Amino acid sequence: MSEAAEKGMKTRRRVLGDAHVDRAEAAKTAFDAPFQELITEAAWGRVWSRDTISLRERSMLTIALLAALGNDQELAMHIRATARTGASKEDVLDALLHVAIYAGVPRANHAIAIARQTFAEMERT
Template sequence: MNSTDKHQEGMQTRKSVLGEVHVAKAEAAKTSFDEGFQRFITESAWGTVWSSEHLTKRERSMITIALLAGLGHEEELILHFKATQQTGASLEDIREVLMHVAIYAGVPAANTAFRIAKQVFNL
């Protein structure tokens, strides 16, 4: 698959996970400064990793949430909590993932992620 095909596949997957509105806003905000970076993440993250058929979008969503929570990437965590509407990860899935975060990445990281999840989902 060439770069153009990988980019198109990545855009399709990105839209299916994050939603058309989010992707349109991100594309509109792209400048010559970050254009190469945006192409890289679209082809690599979305066109290769998220487009692979070995894991479901629900499974990838849960893995992504665990990693973002463990690493303390709050802005991206909010985005991926919202994306669960498209990926099928349930609140129960998220709760279990955050319990794993508490054990393997630390209680403070999980505590922050639980706080953010409660805000995002109005819990």
């Protein structure tokens, strides 16, 4: 495993939690293993692990980008990750307000509904 992959796995676990990463690793097959390795090294090891901005700020950026692009499943996962990144509900709302202005009200409206549902689920557990 490369240094970036090792750093990426550590950051991935810090942000998403051991349970999520363990499930993803257990579900990995020979077919998608190269993809899992790519995201661990590139996304988590080379981008999320940079020390130029905080995990809170990266979390907000990621949520805004996922919402703007309509990546709903990833959006819910990253909203759950706010429990570990330090981004608050208010931070998420501010990020989604930016989505409304720069990417469209329908995308933001849909993302806000996902955020509300995800935060409610997090409060129940």
